[in-house]
Amino acid sequence: MVGLLEYELDGRDLGDVRFAISPINELALSLRTFREPGRFPVHLPWLRETQDARDRLDTTMLRALSNDALSTPDFLSPRPHSPLTRIDTELQALARVEDERLGADLRAVHPDGLPYPLRGSAVAVRSRMLRALRAYWDSCFAPWWPRMRGVLQADIVHCGRVAAAEGVGAMLGGISDRVCLDGDVVRVRLTSPLRIRRGTRGEGLTLVPSLFTRGATVPIGEDEPPMILYGARGSGALWQVEPRRSPAVLGDLLGATRAGLLTALEVPASSTELAGRLGVTTPAVNQHLRAMRDAGLLTSARHGRSVLYLRSELGDALVAGGGRMSAEDGTNGV
Template sequence: MIEYELAGNDLGEVRFAISPLNELVLSLRTLRDPGRFPLQLPWLRATGPARAGLDLELLGALTNESLWTPDFLTPRPYTPLGRIDDELAALTGTPAGVVRADLAEIHPAMLPPVLLGRPDKVLDRVLATLRDYWEACFEPYWARMRTVLEADVVYRGRVMAQAGLAAMFAGIDPHVRLDDTVLRIRLRSDYSYRTSTAGRGLTLTPSLFSRRGSVPISPEEPPHIMYPARGLGTLWETETTTSPTALVGLIGRVRAQLLRLLETPTSSTELAVRLGVTPTAVNQHLRALRAAGLLISARHGRSILYRRSDLGDRVLRGA
């Protein structure tokens, strides 16, 4: 079990961040064991031809049978919305000792042949291969992936504001629990350590490639929890449930679907994923529905959440 002591004002330093590098590296788990990630099978099938031209031996060596990845490849993100170019560039200065130790941590018996050699040369090969992997398999899909991750952050922030920090932590994973000021993350292995977040804070990173909460292997790493993003099931699917015919004829298909979906407060980014349209198009429809009195909205942080008004409820019931 991993324990983070949230001391004093650190309770107010819990923050969220989205990391394309974390997603890129964690996705390697799906290549090793696709059966554990059934919701990502459409993406795996779509990117199969592109992966054929990659160094799959090296990519496969960056995980082990327990699906661990080297800590230096999944650093704690320091900006809310990271850029892959910046994150890869930041890794170029990783000390040789860190590279050697982190690779040995996931392959304690023996390093795979593809990871042998001078650590700086190995690092160069790893970063070049990850860049190729990003361009072939992530770049065409990242906008859609990021939308789901952003929607998760909005949702978690709403839970934290309405129900408190403990409820938010309980919601990200059943194996994560906040007891007073100690955050406990129960792992499948016997690996354990306890460390304080004092002066470092705690970063939460939603992921499309995590089945449960995960943390850095080393207690020396900054406190960081990667957890399964909410709404993963919507990533490769669009909303297909039909709306009442009379309502579609009155306000159009997309607006009728939006009205039906907005029983609870939801952001435009989450709605865009569910409907398979752009956030810009969704926002246009939302503004029109709000102007007609069918929706109400409220700002939550940098996002605006929408839900049906009483009038919208009556219109939907009538239809």
């Protein structure tokens, strides 16, 4: 039996669908890769890169924070309030989680008995958990977080454009095939047989893109805030270093690096993300992006502390024209 969660929005809430990014959500969801890395093939390059660092962590505690069904405690999935949420802020909030809730959420993940690292006083468990999560973030996330955040921010920009052009319903349907808007009700199909309907009571609905989920995930506790975590667009290319290939005509005109950047910017991206994908330094990428923006080939928009770039109509025409010319004269991409 397929379950269903319904968020009933009033008129004000329908206009208060907001986006946010949660570092601790990403940290918690990534714990599932400890148990079944084969289910997350997109992240295998990152897992290989961080293997030595993970071997030095408190993996006993980190593994205990998920179960065989790959569920994690709800207190590790707080509702973020901004696309600029910082891990320090969320870890400080985690340190203030009440003892009763801490224990209840852990028992919900492990109903047949708590693993050894989660036994003992709430103070001791919380302290060890915070140390383990902080060490995991510092060694395995912090060096790559600008790249991860760039993909998440690019997804938010894309969703915002869809909502502006086609409406909130089209945007919600686009984030996952398990999500739809019917009138003023947002419906999310669940993998469990639960059926839940709740109003948002003026809280609005927060949409949180994630690199570590493919469908749509929602908190199902009665007191949990209205929130949907969904798989971010572009996560498939997160760890991919792309060759700077482009039609020969475009490369001859702009140079290989600028042609590669223009080709890649079919979807919004930050300079940090592009540097990782193309194997070019971030300062060099910034220089090329500014030059192409000044020439009218790109548009840019600030999103928090990052600037996201996207091909302009002129850039689209140039890429399309370069491809046609290469096909016509028989040249190959470089």
